[in-house]
Amino acid sequence: MQMSDAKGEAVLDATFRGVPFAAPTPASRFPQAGLRPSHGDLALPALTLGEAALRANRALFFRYLAAHGAEVAPHAKTPMSPEIVAELRDAGAWGASVANIQQAAVLMQSGERRLLLANQIGGGTAGRRLGALLAAYPDVELSAFADSPEAVATLAIAAETGGRTGLPILVEIGDGRAGARNDAAVAAVIAAVRAAAPRLRLAGVATYEGAVAGPDQAKTRAAITRLMARTAASFAAVRAAEPDTELILSAGGSAFFDLVIAALSPIVAADGRTTLLLRSGAIFFADHGVYAKAFAALDERGGLVIGAEKLKAAEAFRPALRLWAEVLSRPEPGLAIAGFGMRDVSFDQGLPVLLSIYRDGQELAGAADGIVVEKLNDQHAFLRLPPESGLEVGDVLCLGISHPCTCLDRWRLVFGLGEDGSVTRVLRTHFG
Incomplete structure (x- = not known):
């Protein structure tokens, strides 16, 4: 849960989606840790802001x-x-x-x-x-x-x-x-x-x-x-x-x-x-x-x-929000199950779009081509894959969202990302 240290600084732990630290950790520590969602350093799923x-x-x-x-x-x-x-x-x-x-x-x-x-x-x-x-x-x-x-x-x-x-x-x-x-x-x-x-x-x-x-x-x-x-x-x-x-x-x-x-x-x-x-x-x-x-x-x-x-x-306008998630299962040919769903991302005006895929911190060039988010459950996404897809369990997915208002309101924390893709700050939302 969120608390404050002796100086009044926000302290976060793993009860917040995206926070990778089990022990209470001051928010100021996140930028110092060099966390990169593309490397799986955040607890996925996580929402980031460019x-x-x-x-x-x-x-x-x-x-x-x-x-x-x-x-x-x-x-x-x-x-x-x-x-x-x-x-x-x-x-x-x-x-x-x-x-x-x-x-x-x-x-x-x-x-x-x-x-x-x-x-x-x-x-x-x-x-x-x-x-x-x-x-x-x-x-x-x-x-x-x-x-x-x-x-x-x-x-x-x-x-x-x-x-x-x-x-x-x-x-x-x-x-x-x-x-x-x-x-x-x-x-x-x-x-x-x-x-x-x-x-x-x-x-x-x-x-x-x-x-x-x-x-x-x-x-x-x-x-x-x-x-x-x-x-x-x-x-x-x-x-x-x-x-x-x-x-x-x-x-x-x-x-x-x-x-x-x-x-x-x-x-x-x-x-x-x-x-x-x-x-x-x-x-x-x-x-x-x-x-x-x-x-x-x-x-x-x-x-x-x-x-x-x-x-x-x-x-001229640049999409700033990204959803990061992990492949959980490849239960049958042409299908992958990822670890995000309706509780994590907007779907009222369009499903997320897969932008890129990372494995061991490296982007897999062209690997996202032809992969479509087909359906969402509350915490699962169904991805339809082309026959030649080499998507594996553990691969990190970077997705673009549709409709910022109904995506941001699902998150208590949003992680700001710098140009190098690492966390620069943690933003607390206040949706009640």
Whole structure:
């Protein structure tokens, strides 16, 4: 179990997946040990984060945002790592987004002081819980979403419980998930927020374009265009209600950030007193599945435009996460069983992709060709092999994942890897 030594440093042992040490070991010892998952030095399966890829993705996306006059409050629900959130803030992030009260508590406790609560939270009991948290951290600036008068009432309870005045509220516009569905619903939220003054104040409009996406790219683009039009109309209504206030116009912005920027940046530029705020989270990690496809689709729409420069998003963003596992069994020709499963990796938007194979610490060139992850049990993976495959029990597999959010949340520890493939740090996640 995790504990702390006399200096307060985290101490880890083999009760954490990936930790190879039976005895409690300070986290600072891991980089010194020169552990390489490709050598089987970690207790497999293990999830790793390529530090260089993360830095490159961060620099690229921040450069893109600066070129288009936008900011980002990265969604902390993807890694739930205070260290990564702090690094993004230090790199220039506006703040951080959270999806619920627990996530807000983690980031408040870790020192974050500007949060966007990008979700509805429920009724009065939840409002009192949020209010208690606001009271405990009076220096935290928190803005929240509301898509109905009932949601506004909950946030008014939170503001009263927390002793806040002027708690910023963004009217959420939606389709396919939460969010006000029509002009009447938007007007009702605006009226409810104004009626709850001075506890609450109108602070802008928010939406999530990913909720209207589907497999058909043309239909997805049309649906996002309609949602952006509704968002623009709702923003005009909020601006009419608050003619002199600095406002926020927010969207999700990972898979379709180019469409969001194209639709909303002219509105922000014309208004002159509004921040265009994306909530991109998974983009900093990319992947070999759903986001790889999203970047390819973005390239078909015209690519990643940064000033006079045009980049291929599918090449510019680098997948940062890797799952490492070991071959456990070769029970019959054409089949291998590996030691990972649904408890270890995302599968909701695609199965893992085998990238490379290592034996005795050496990569076997071309050995991964033709091998497909066909099925997952809770802790077993079924790999279909070509007839000529020489895969053996004990071989170490390096796999790319699809959908960072539903992979990271399966792990309490993620191991950062340097350019040489060795562990540089241990990141603790806080999914509850």
